[in-house]
Amino acid sequence: MQENQHSASYLKASSTIKNMTTVAAALDAFQQHYPVDFVTFHLARTIVDSIDAPFVRTTYPDGWVSRYLLNDYINVDPIIREGFSRQLPFDWREIEIPQNAHQFMMEAELHGVGNNGVSIPIIDKSRRSLLSINSQKSDEEWTSIEQQFRPEWIELGFLLHRKAVFELHGENDPVPALGTREVECLHWASRGKDSKDIAGILGLSEHTARGYLKSARYKLGCPTLSAAIAHAVHLNLITPHVGNPN
CATH class of the missing domain: 3.30.450.80 (Transcription factor LuxR-like, autoinducer-binding domain)
Structure with missing residues (x-):
C-alpha cells in the first residue's frame, strides 16, 4: 500500500x-x-x-x-x-x-x-x-x-x-537479527552436523557454511559455536528437536 x-x-x-x-x-x-x-x-x-x-x-x-x-x-x-x-x-x-x-x-x-x-x-x-x-x-x-x-x-x-x-x-533488544541462512546453519549445527554436512544439506559450499556459522556466532556475542547454539536455543531462535528450521 x-x-x-x-x-x-x-x-x-x-x-x-x-x-x-x-x-x-x-x-x-x-x-x-x-x-x-x-x-x-x-x-x-x-x-x-x-x-x-x-x-x-x-x-x-x-x-x-x-x-x-x-x-x-x-x-x-x-x-x-x-x-x-x-x-x-x-x-x-x-x-x-x-x-x-x-x-x-x-x-x-x-x-x-x-x-x-x-x-x-x-x-x-x-x-x-x-x-x-x-x-x-x-x-x-x-x-x-x-x-x-x-x-x-x-x-x-x-x-x-x-x-x-x-x-x-529499550535499545538493548536481546534477540539479534540473524539471517535465514545463519539460523539454518545454527539449527543443523545444533543437531550435530559439521560445516561439510551443513553445506550438503543446504546446497552451499563448505566455506560459505562456515562463514554463516561464524557470523551467527559474532552476532550472538559468543566465543564458541557451542555457546552460540546454546544461546540461540535460549532465545528460541532455533529448536534442535525439530527436523527443519522453517
Missing part, C-alpha cells in the same frame, strides 16, 4: 501511535481512530531471563479482563489458539468454536465483547505476536470495515510489535 492510499484514519493513528510511550496508550489511540470497539495486543516469547513471559495489553473492560484471568480462559480462547498457530490474518468467523469454549464465548458477549473481529499474527525474529481487533457491528457492517482497513491494520500491527519490544527492552 502506497502512502497516498492510506486512509485519514491510518495517517492519524500511525502518527499518534508512534508518539505514544506505551503499547497501552497506543491501543487507545488505535481504537479512537477506527470504527472498532476493542483492541488487544499479545506478544509471546519476550525473553525475560529464562521465562517465556507473555506481554498483553488490551482495551477490553476491566471486568472482562479480570474474569478472563480468574478463569484462566487463555487455555480455551479459540482466537489465541488459532492466532499463535497461523501465519496470516484471519476473520473470527473462520474459526470453529470447540465445545469447551462455548461458555467462554457466552461470558465474553455478556461483558460487551463483540462477535466479530480479525486477528493479525506478526512474526519477527524468534517472536510471535497477535493483534486482535473486536467489533460489535453486524456482519455486514463488519465485513465492509474489515475489507477497507485490514491492510492498514497489518502495518499498524508491526508498528505495535516494535513498540512492545522497545517497551520491554
